[in-house]
Amino acid sequence: MEDLKTEIKEKVIEALKLADITPSDIDDEAPLFGEGLGLDSIDALELMLLLEKNYGIRLANPAEGKKVFVNVNTMAQYVADNRTR
């Protein structure tokens, strides 16, 4: 799971072009939106694309999105449970 979390952080940094941030700078529990990484609505779209392209995951139920993208831990758990590649 730790490897997956690091991988997700690397992909988030790459997809969102987060300059001067390394995976170790991102706390597993820090909120992705708002006070944590401070991501916005367009970044949310990027995260959906990231899941789809890298792990073959499509959020079938849009209501899940809010729970999946809480922090790196929730994202990693969702990927581990639902990945198709």
Place this chain on the structure above:
Amino acid sequence: MSEKQWRGTTDGTPWMHRALVGILKTVPVRVVYFFMGFAIPVYMLARPKSYLAIYHYFRRRHGYGVLRSYYSTWKNHLLFGEIVVDRFAAFAGKKFTVDMGNNELFMNLLKEDTGFMMIGAHVGNDEMSGYMLKSPKRVNALIFGGESGEVAANRIKTLGLNNVRLIPVKDDMSHLFTLYSALSDGEIVNIHADRLLPDSKTIRVSLLGKEADILRGPFSLAAMKEVPVVTAFIMKEGAMKYHIWISRLDNDIPEKISRDEREQLLAKRYSEELGKILMKYPHQWFNFHEFWGEE
């Protein structure tokens, strides 16, 4: 509330809305238009900021003289009122003609399995197409307003019958997940790119010869998903007649283009198409705020 925000609600009480629908069941829309013409100047004076913004639009963007701008501002408000009446008339069961023109490109898109984006603006009356035409693919229309009560219930019911689903913008961003999924499922996503919400990300484009900010989100989504993109403007051409103008935005996009560049190109083409429509139908611009900022 900032200049670029909008309440997104229809004026009047539920009782007034019911009365208007009742009247329109028997009275021709032209009769309602006629009486409304007298009320418009009063309405304009009650909302000086809206009226001045439209006056500036005619003076500065179209280069009209003072008298023509005042007249055009009155006509713009009258047309807006007529469009609101048309929506209630549609609830009342009146049938409007919606001319699709020669839209082979659009018809082909409807036949394909892939989803596509339809980016509109606050011009004309795009809701009318939802009332009068049934799409073979589900249309997911993002709505910014906070309508409630009978107006909203009527809209949802009538549009739902024609395969249109209204997706309200929500603070938890669930609307984004819904729109993204809809595109993945081969459905149509309809967003207006000319209405900014607080903290909206924007793209700067040239519209009618002056730079203005439009929403970046629709173009980001289109570029991310690499889906076809069209503009769709439904313009009023008579008492009971509308015309749909559709243009494809993603034709001949260079292959080796970055996603950011694709977004910029789509936004540029959108503003060009919107500009053409506003030159053809100058009185049907319904952004009642200083869209280009204070000058």
